[in-house]
Amino acid sequence: MKQFAIILISAVLLNNYVLSRFLGICPFLGVSKKLDSAFGMSVAVTFVMALATAATWPIYTYILVPNGLSYLQTIAFILIIAALVQFIEIALKKYIPSLHAALGIYLPLITTNCAVLGVTILNLDEGYNFAESMVNAVGSGLGFMLAMVLFSGVRSRVDASKTIPKAYQGIPITLTAAAICSVSFMGFSGIVDGLFH
Amino acid sequence: MLLPVVIVGGIGLVCSVILVIAAKVMAMPADELFDAIRAELPGANCGACGYAGCDDYAKAVAHSGAKTNLCIPGGAGTAAAVSAAMGVVAEEVKPQYAVVHCSGNCNATEDSMDYQGKQTCAASKMFYNGKGSCQFGCLGFGDCLNVCQYGAIAIVNGIAVVDKSVCVGCGMCSKVCPNHLISIIPATNTIYVGCSSKDKGAVTRKVCKNGCIGCKKCEKACEQGAITVTDNVASIDPEKCINCGKCVAGCPTGAIVTCESRCESIPVSA
Numbered sequence: 001m002k003q004f005a006i007i008l009i010s011a012v013l014l015n016n017y018v019l020s021r022f023l024g025i026c027p028f029l030g031v032s033k034k035l036d037s038a039f040g041m042s043v044a045v046t047f048v049m050a051l052a053t054a055a056t057w058p059i060y061t062y063i064l065v066p067n068g069l070s071y072l073q074t075i076a077f078i079l080i081i082a083a084l085v086q087f088i089e090i091a092l093k094k095y096i097p098s099l100h101a102a103l104g105i106y107l108p109l110i111t112t113n114c115a116v117l118g119v120t121i122l123n124l125d126e127g128y129n130f131a132e133s134m135v136n137a138v139g140s141g142l143g144f145m146l147a148m149v150l151f152s153g154v155r156s157r158v159d160a161s162k163t164i165p166k167a168y169q170g171i172p173i174t175l176t177a178a179a180i181c182s183v184s185f186m187g188f189s190g191i192v193d194g195l196f197h
Numbered sequence: 198m199l200l201p202v203v204i205v206g207g208i209g210l211v212c213s214v215i216l217v218i219a220a221k222v223m224a225m226p227a228d229e230l231f232d233a234i235r236a237e238l239p240g241a242n243c244g245a246c247g248y249a250g251c252d253d254y255a256k257a258v259a260h261s262g263a264k265t266n267l268c269i270p271g272g273a274g275t276a277a278a279v280s281a282a283m284g285v286v287a288e289e290v291k292p293q294y295a296v297v298h299c300s301g302n303c304n305a306t307e308d309s310m311d312y313q314g315k316q317t318c319a320a321s322k323m324f325y326n327g328k329g330s331c332q333f334g335c336l337g338f339g340d341c342l343n344v345c346q347y348g349a350i351a352i353v354n355g356i357a358v359v360d361k362s363v364c365v366g367c368g369m370c371s372k373v374c375p376n377h378l379i380s381i382i383p384a385t386n387t388i389y390v391g392c393s394s395k396d397k398g399a400v401t402r403k404v405c406k407n408g409c410i411g412c413k414k415c416e417k418a419c420e421q422g423a424i425t426v427t428d429n430v431a432s433i434d435p436e437k438c439i440n441c442g443k444c445v446a447g448c449p450t451g452a453i454v455t456c457e458s459r460c461e462s463i464p465v466s467a
Contacts, residue, residue: 059208063204063208064204067200067201067204069200069201069204072201072204072205075205076204076205076208079205079208079209079212080208080212083212083213083215083216086216087215087216087219090216090219090220090223091219091223093223093225094223094224094225095223162315162320
């Protein structure tokens with residue numbers, strides 16, 4: 001149990017995909033304007049991260065590794081994730097229309113999201129087994145959600161401000177705010193050691 | 198050498214076969230009713246119907262039983278076409294247009310400050326209730342003009358004026374005006390109150406020559422009982438008004454206006 005807790009906490013706080021690993025920056029800047037769309041996007045990302053890990057881990061372990069093809073993991077994973085997201089969209093549209101209405105517009109964005117690819121590859125780099133990989137995938141998704149939700153709050157405050165110089169409005173102030181958020185997450189370094197060792 | 202090609206190609210092939218099967222098995226029937234209705238709507242996405250856009254309205258008509266005559270820009274023609282697509286009898290669409298309840302132009306009132314901030318009505322309103330000496334009046338930065346998709350609004354001599362012949366009555370301007378000066382009235386009504394000042398008569402008179410002072414002369418002049426004065430400002434019930442013009446003649450400050458007199462002030466180029 002302890003190892004799962006360590007993986008979960010490091011995925012959410014310590015190695016936060018957006019703010020520490022700098023993956024998935026595109027949706028982080030693009031979809032974080034409003035709280036509800038930021039939340040919807042994060043739920044979709046979490047969902048796809050878990051399913052992508054469930055699909056890629058067995059393929060890597062049982063097909064690529066025995067044949068000595070682990071160097072093909074990137075291209076094979078991109079293929080699988082893209083097909084998986086398309087499949088999820090078709091299936092949701094048919095069987096769970098309400099979930100499709102909520103996540104539908106975000107799913108095509110996730111097809112080429114580097115955070116999802118990052119989770120699947122880093123799981124293998126860390127040498128996690130299947131259960132640990134799944135915990136890490138869900139934790140990474142939750143970390144993504146935490147960053148998105150926090151940043152949408154920051155952003156709505158920044159956008160409401162009337163005192164930003166014209167040259168600094170829009171993307172420049174957003175990137176600066178993101179950098180400060182990222183620095184604040186550096187404060188979590190050492191939390192796993194402190195809690196569990 | 199061949200193995201990597203076979204394996205990656207095989208993964209791709211399996212994925213594509215699964216996707217093709219999924220697309221066939223889980224195919225959703227195309228929504229013909231929605232497409233037919235959406236094709237009849239103007240596509241301006243103005244929101245006058247009360248839905249998020251033409252797509253949303255078409256969906257509501259097709260599946261949630263929304264009324265077929267809510268598209269105001271499309272008017273009777275669109276209502277008939279949408280009703281035909283739905284197979285129901287069309288209800289009449291009442292044409293409407295926007296009127297601005299302020300006559301405080303540059304000749305009638307003055308600014309109370311030299312406002313240098315962001316040049317929008319919303320920003321000006323936040324700063325001590327706007328730049329005008331009348332806090333209820335038109336701010337004149339044209340937030341309504343910017344939101345109008347039909348080019349029906351012009352800022353003439355410091356106040357917003359609606360061109361009745363162009364306005365479709367979608368109500369976008371009325372939502373955006375920070376002083377809530379714009380209302381949507383039926384196209385058959387030509388007379389409206391050109392003031393929204395809730396100040397007492399003496400105060401209104403001091404800041405604006407054209408303001409309603411709440412004297413109630415119009416209330417007495419109106420034989421239809423269409424006018425009531427509440428909070429020191431007259432209001433006309435468009436249901437009862439017959440456009441006789443007795444209130445216009447009786448108003449000592451000229452606060453009750455006709456849309457014809459107002460439209461004449463719009464330059465032809467606008």
